[in-house]
Every structure is written in C-alpha cells, then in structure tokens.
Amino acid sequence: MKKVLITEPIHQAGLAMLQDKVDVLGPDLMAGGRYKKFLPEISGIIVRAWRIDDLFYDQGQSLEIISKHGTGVDNIDIPRASKKGIAVTNTPTANVNAVAEYAVTLMLSLTRRVCEAAASMRSEGGDDGKYRIIGSELYGKTLGIIGLGNIGKSVARKCIDGFGMRVIGFDPYADAEAVSQSGITPVADVDDILRRSDYISLHLPLTESSRDLITLREIRLMKSTAILVNTSRGGIVNEKDLARALRENLIAGAAVDVFEQEPPGPDNPLFTAPDVLLTPHIGGQTGESLKRMAEQSVNNLLLFLDGKKPETLLNPEVLRRGQTS
Secondary structure, three states, X not given: OOEEEEOOOOOHHHHHHHOOOOEEEOHHHHHHHHHHHHHHHEXXXXXXXXXXXXXXXXXXXXXXXXXXXXXXXXOOOHHHHHHOOOEEEOOOOOOHHHHHHHHHHHHHHHHOOHHHHHHHHHHHOOHHHHHHOOOOOOOOOEEEEEOOOHHHHHHHHHHHHHHOOEEEEEOOOOOHHHHHHOOOEEOOOHHHHHHHOOEEEEOOOXXXXXXXXEOHHHHOOOOOOOEEEEOOOOOOEOHHHHHHHHHOOOOOEEXXXXXXXXXXXXXXXXXXXXXXXXXXXXXXXXXXXXXXXXXXXXXXXXXXXXXXXXXXXXXXXXXXHOOOX
C-alpha cells in the first residue's frame, strides 16, 4: 500500500476517503522533523501551508504527487517538481465563497468600526462609544479589485448585488466576458484602481511580478479615506510600507489576513500600526470550505496514484513523461 504524508490536519471527510486505499502518515510526524525518515517511501503529499523544501525533492524518490489543500501554490516549487516528474494539483474552487465572504466581512468590520465598538462596550459600557463611534456605508462606494479570478469575481457580485457598490477591476489575464458578466468595469492598470477606489481588495497569487505590488509609492496614490483589504497572499503588500502609511494617516485603514511570514514574528511592524485589523490567515477557514478542500485534494491525489488525470493538474507536462494518462 502506498504511503501518503499529510502535513497538517484536514477535515475528517477527506481522511475517510483515504481509508483502506493508502497508508496515511499524519501531521504528528511533522513535529521535530520525524517525517524525514519516511520521505524515500512517500508516494503522495497533501499539504496546506507547509513549505515543500529541498529535502522533499531530494529525498522523495517515490514521490508522485503533491496535492495542495487550497488554491495558492507559492509553497511548492512547481518547476522543480516537474523536473522530478512529480504532479502538482490544487483546489481552486473549494474556498471561493469562504474567502469572498471574509473579504466583505473585513470591509464591513473596518467601515463600521466593529472592533472599536466591541472594545468600548467592555471598557466604557457603551455610553461613550454610542456617540463617538461613527461608521460609513458601503452603499454607493467604489470597490477596486486587483485580481479577477474566481474569488475576485465573487467579491464583486456580493458587493454589487448586496451593497449597491460600483466595482472596478484590474487583471490582465482575466477573461473579458466573464469580468463583464460579473458587473465589473475593467480599468487599464493598478494605479487607476488605487486612485479611484474607496476600498481596494486584493485577490491574486504571489508571484515574482506581484511581490511588493503595493508599496508606499502605490499607497500614496490612494484616497486618504481609502481602506485596503488583503486576503490573498502575504508579500503582495509591503508590510513596512503599509505600517508607515497607517502611522502617517495616508489611508483610513487596512485589514490583513495574510503575512509574508506566517505566523508573523513579534516584530512585525503592523502589530504596532494604528487602524489595522489583523487576522491569522482564516479567510478560507469555514467548516464547509475545509470539507471541500479536503475532499478535492484527496480526490486529486487518489486519481493520480490510480493512473488518472486530475482536473486541476498544474503541470501537465509530467503526463508526457509517461507518469499517467
């Protein structure tokens, strides 16, 4: 029976699918590096946030597939996996609704000053906060979305249909017809999004071209009343620049669910910045989403190990080398 390593906990529904099909090596082996002695025997990996480093590629002589539990694959070196003949898959639709809902949740929390109001109830009994805390409405405001994949389009529809917002967007790779059907007005570049938007929501993968996409230079283009929301990937927004911008009141606020280092270190400058809502990368953390991601990542793995092609195979070139058909 082939061995499969699961680097982090997954939903029970996914584990049930693996029963009697493979020999599961659980997340408990990751502590203290105990998984390392099993690497030469492992045929598949199901991974969430764990970085698949050199050791996996160098010692994984039997490794056939790395199945990502989630959408972003910046913790997997796909070109290197391809050279080794290792398939890489992901679950691009499983957490769309969860992350889209969370992005809107963060927008609402900031604009209605929910955290501040909740704190006032505990410290002041609500008397002072009732008259001091005045929020804003999403209705009629302009939302700029950078990255118009499944999540970006879902956020757009929720904000247009649910809150009467105007939505503009930028994504040079997006299907123009799909963008139009989502009610999004495409714009020419990121700078145009930043200048025109009351809210900016990021929904793009971390690549060499998107790293440090938002620095102090870009933030200076934004309205002083603007709010920035990042539920995509850490590294897209320069954390030091964002913290400085918040201290200098260049924008009204920001919500950050993703960090360049996860978990962020205690010296992360955003921890001491004002007007920022920080959460520990939980955008996709709903029971429904976790179940879908577990089932889809397991299904991808089992299909490939059975000689079949998963729908979300990210490096199809491995098929041409005879790994599967």
